[in-house]
Amino acid sequence: MEKIVQDFLNIQPQMRKNEVWRFVDFSSLLTEELTLPHGERQTAEYRCNVPDMEALRMVVENGFCHQPASDCGNGVIICSLHDAIKHHPELVNQYLGHCITRPNPYQQLNSEHYTDGIFVYVPKGTSMPQPVQLQSVINAGHGLFLQVRNLVVADEGSHLTLIHCDDSYDSAAAFANNVTEIHVGQDAYVEHYKMQNLNNQTGLLNHTYATLEQGSSFRSVSVTLNGGHIRNHTEVIMQGEHCEVQAHGLYMGDGEQQTDNYIFVDHAFPNCHSRELFKGILDDTARGAFNGHVLVRDGATKTEAYQSNNNILISDKAFINTKPFLEIYNDDVKCSHGSTIGQLDEQALFYIRSRGISLRTARTLLLYAFCDEVLQQIELEPLRNRLIDLVKKRLHGELTLCSDCALHCSSPCNGPEVNFYIDTDKL
Amino acid sequence: MALLTIRNLHASIGEKEILKGVNLEINRGEVHSIMGPNGNGKSTLAGIIAGNSKYTVTEGEIIYKGKNILDMAVDERAAEGIFLGFQYPVEIPGVSITNFMRTAVNEQRKYRGLDPLSGSEFLKMMEEKKKIVEMTSKLANRSVNEGFSGGEKKKNEIFQMAMLDPTLAILDETDSGLDIDALRIVASGVNKLRRPDNATIVITHYQRLLDYIVPDFVHVLYEGRIVKTGPKELALELESKGYEWIKEELQNN
Numbered sequence: 001m002e003k004i005v006q007d008f009l010n011i012q013p014q015m016r017k018n019e020v021w022r023f024v025d026f027s028s029l030l031t032e033e034l035t036l037p038h039g040e041r042q043t044a045e046y047r048c049n050v051p052d053m054e055a056l057r058m059v060v061e062n063g064f065c066h067q068p069a070s071d072c073g074n075g076v077i078i079c080s081l082h083d084a085i086k087h088h089p090e091l092v093n094q095y096l097g098h099c100i101t102r103p104n105p106y107q108q109l110n111s112e113h114y115t116d117g118i119f120v121y122v123p124k125g126t127s128m129p130q131p132v133q134l135q136s137v138i139n140a141g142h143g144l145f146l147q148v149r150n151l152v153v154a155d156e157g158s159h160l161t162l163i164h165c166d167d168s169y170d171s172a173a174a175f176a177n178n179v180t181e182i183h184v185g186q187d188a189y190v191e192h193y194k195m196q197n198l199n200n201q202t203g204l205l206n207h208t209y210a211t212l213e214q215g216s217s218f219r220s221v222s223v224t225l226n227g228g229h230i231r232n233h234t235e236v237i238m239q240g241e242h243c244e245v246q247a248h249g250l251y252m253g254d255g256e257q258q259t260d261n262y263i264f265v266d267h268a269f270p271n272c273h274s275r276e277l278f279k280g281i282l283d284d285t286a287r288g289a290f291n292g293h294v295l296v297r298d299g300a301t302k303t304e305a306y307q308s309n310n311n312i313l314i315s316d317k318a319f320i321n322t323k324p325f326l327e328i329y330n331d332d333v334k335c336s337h338g339s340t341i342g343q344l345d346e347q348a349l350f351y352i353r354s355r356g357i358s359l360r361t362a363r364t365l366l367l368y369a370f371c372d373e374v375l376q377q378i379e380l381e382p383l384r385n386r387l388i389d390l391v392k393k394r395l396h397g398e399l400t401l402c403s404d405c406a407l408h409c410s411s412p413c414n415g416p417e418v419n420f421y422i423d424t425d426k427l
Numbered sequence: 428m429a430l431l432t433i434r435n436l437h438a439s440i441g442e443k444e445i446l447k448g449v450n451l452e453i454n455r456g457e458v459h460s461i462m463g464p465n466g467n468g469k470s471t472l473a474g475i476i477a478g479n480s481k482y483t484v485t486e487g488e489i490i491y492k493g494k495n496i497l498d499m500a501v502d503e504r505a506a507e508g509i510f511l512g513f514q515y516p517v518e519i520p521g522v523s524i525t526n527f528m529r530t531a532v533n534e535q536r537k538y539r540g541l542d543p544l545s546g547s548e549f550l551k552m553m554e555e556k557k558k559i560v561e562m563t564s565k566l567a568n569r570s571v572n573e574g575f576s577g578g579e580k581k582k583n584e585i586f587q588m589a590m591l592d593p594t595l596a597i598l599d600e601t602d603s604g605l606d607i608d609a610l611r612i613v614a615s616g617v618n619k620l621r622r623p624d625n626a627t628i629v630i631t632h633y634q635r636l637l638d639y640i641v642p643d644f645v646h647v648l649y650e651g652r653i654v655k656t657g658p659k660e661l662a663l664e665l666e667s668k669g670y671e672w673i674k675e676e677l678q679n680n
Contacts, residue, residue: 346481351517354477355531356505356538356589365522365530372521372570388521 001032004113005145008177011105021104023260023289023321029175029203029228033143037063037115040140044169048135053382055133055163062138063115063146066142069294077121078132081149084119091121095153099181099209101237102264105157107207110179114149117178122158124185126172131380133162136200138170138176150180154188156213161191161380166204166227173201180208186240187215193378194220195387199226202253207233214269221377223387223396224251224259231260238272245274252394253318260289267300276307277373281367281395282318289321290339298329307337312344312370367395428493430455430626431476431517431595436487438475445471447651448487454594456623460642461630462661464670466649469630470514473599476628477511478504491595498529505531506538508594512584512601519571524583525553527571528590535591556589560616569612577604578613585616596620597628602636614639634666 009030036154048057056070069079069087077088084092100107118134130200136148154160158302162182168174184190184289190210198204210218236245251259259282265274280288290309295424311320326336344366352362371391378384431453438446453459456568461469475482476489478501488495497503519527519552521527532552533543544552557567560582572580581601588596598617602610617627617640629640637645637659645661647670653674665673 345517348477348517348519350477350481350501351513352519352527353501354505354513355509355527355591356535357503357531358502359500360533361530361534362502363517365527369519369521369570375521 002034002036002145004036004109005034008106008109008145011109011279015105020262020291020293024205024231026175026203026205026229029173029201030145031143031173033173034145034175035143037066037140037144037146039066041066042139042169044139045136046135048133050382050386050421053131053380053386055131057133057135058118060117060134060136060148062140062144063148065116065118074126075123076126076128077119079119081114081117081119081151085149085364088119091153092119092151094182095181096151099183099211099237101209101211101266102235106177106205107179110147110149110177110207114147114179117148117150117180120148120152120162122160122188124155125157127159128161131163131383133163133165135165135167135189136155136176136178137167137169138172138174138198140174141170141172143173144175145180146174146176147175150178150184152180152190152240154184154190154373155183156185157187158185158191161193163193163195163380163383165195165197166206167197168199168202171199174198175203178207180206181208182208182218184210184212184218186213187219188213188217190219191379192218193380194232195221195225196223196227196230196356197225198230200226200228200257202227203229203306205206205231205233208235209261210234210236212236212238212240212243212245215242216240217244217246218413219379220248221374221379222249222261223375223388224253226252227257227259229258229260231262233262235264236266236274238267238269241269241271243269243272245272246377247274247276248374248377249278250371250391251278251279251280251288252282252391253282253288254283256270256285257416258287261310262289262291264293265295265305267294267296267303267305269302270299270301270393272300273304274306275378277374278309279311279370280320281312281314281370283314283355284322285315285317285319285395291323291325292337293325294326294335294337296326296328296330296333296335301330301332303330303333303335305333305335309339310370311339312343312367313341364395371395429453429490432490433476434488434490436472437485437490438471438482439485440471441484445482445651446475446486446672449648449651449653451646451653453626453628455594455626457644458621458627458629458640458642460645461628461648462632462645462662462665463648465586465632467649470599472648473511473597473628476595476597477501477509500604502534503538505591506535510591510593510596512532512581512596512598513586513617514600514603516572516575516580516584518573520573522571523569524567524571524586528553528587530559531587532590552590556586557606559589559619560586561612562586578606578609581605581609581613585613589616589620592620594625595628596625597630599630600632601629602631602633610636611639634662637662649673649677
């Protein structure tokens, strides 16, 4: 077994004693067959056909970015992290590692051994007219252990939309321990949309560390369509007054899949708002976890923080651990938290069926209706429409890894078709 | 043969008996109004005809088009031409009225052995039916009932009725929560859909709606039974005198 894989496995037992990492057990996915990447390149062309969306696309293939820097003008920098270290050392030194206020051993493993990733810098006052898309693809034909590192800096008063896709292109096992740092400067606005469509043999530990300066806004929406075990580990630190955080997630799991969302939001200054909405549908023996921690520190008056997690369990054996958690150290705040685990509303089912719609279709409509609230949080309309379509396909059992995975449609497929099928008859 | 015959219908919700022997016969081309004080079983009767499994039928039968429908699923009854206009229409976020109706129309067509409507055929039909309730295109593209006003919800119910073209429509307190303009639009929609081969049951509290939708028969449902049936003038009498005289009449008998 590769030493780094062994190191990762060795960290796990200690980590699982920590409440934050209690449910995180990747052991079954960390096998002997995982090797470190050596810049494996495929001839595949990674396309993306979201209608009406022109994104500046950067592909990270098997842990490395082979693309030259994108020439955007206006001082905008979009390149591989390698190129950034070579050509923009002052920016990298200023920001790399600085968003991480609470290090953990998994993230530290990435910091020591990451291979590559992308670097995005949007200078002061610049609003990016096009979204930037980071496509992180796994396509080596054999097992890989990956550690990708991305750094995103949106300077004062700028606006950036970042689409972040994690996709499998084959059916080989893989594991990715990725870290993305996002620095949102004063009065800047960053939208971060994460799409995950990995095969059932692949694990992903996706750390996102965001720091927000005064008056800035951060919107994060993750859509977990498929994967063996995916953990979205997000930490958002507000470092000034009047910050806005919107952090939302949608997850779907069946078979033996595991999805896990951890989000920590740190309110250290007054007059900041945060809102979290996470929703999930789990079938078969799928397992999920939601662990949301909002910390309102002493002095962070006029804080507004809302947190909500709703789940639908389709089978008796599907399982969710949900823990919304508010920790508040001052009186002048408006906060709420809640979680639900439920089934479909009988009255709504009756209403739909009374129009002649079969029970099966009625259930699918209601499951989609459940997801819609999260998808509506995606402000980029073409992307939202595409994801609405993909989620509907997922619920109809029509989504496949190759022809329709999160964003790289119509590319060649060399693995077996993965059929996601939520069997609504079991409800 | 009557379109709908209900004989000695008893039904309960949980342990509580709500209907205690309802008898009713409805022929094609007729409009029946069911009136009565709150909590006496009007909505229950509507729900049972449509197939709401919340209620348990303990005795009696419902014969519709010659078939006992008590064993039929909700969607099957709808495809056979039964439509329920809800008192409280349900919100379905993320599903537009257009998509909802396209799904419903085509699933009903499938049940009847017909091919689904093409996109253009369907849109043409929508345009026609929207006029019946003066529905705007903007509303048709919104999610079903989400954030609708009371009037919009009821208009949407009649629009769905127009799209599905039922043989038997049951309108459960369609007038509640409507201002006078919306009431007029909704009622005129119902009248436009009236034909010699279909029938309508109008459940209401107030005579007001019956000024617009003129019934052939008025029934009073009281304590789980239809205790009085009369011509449309009965509704006027109830409006001016209330229900007390009916209760007294019952006690005297």
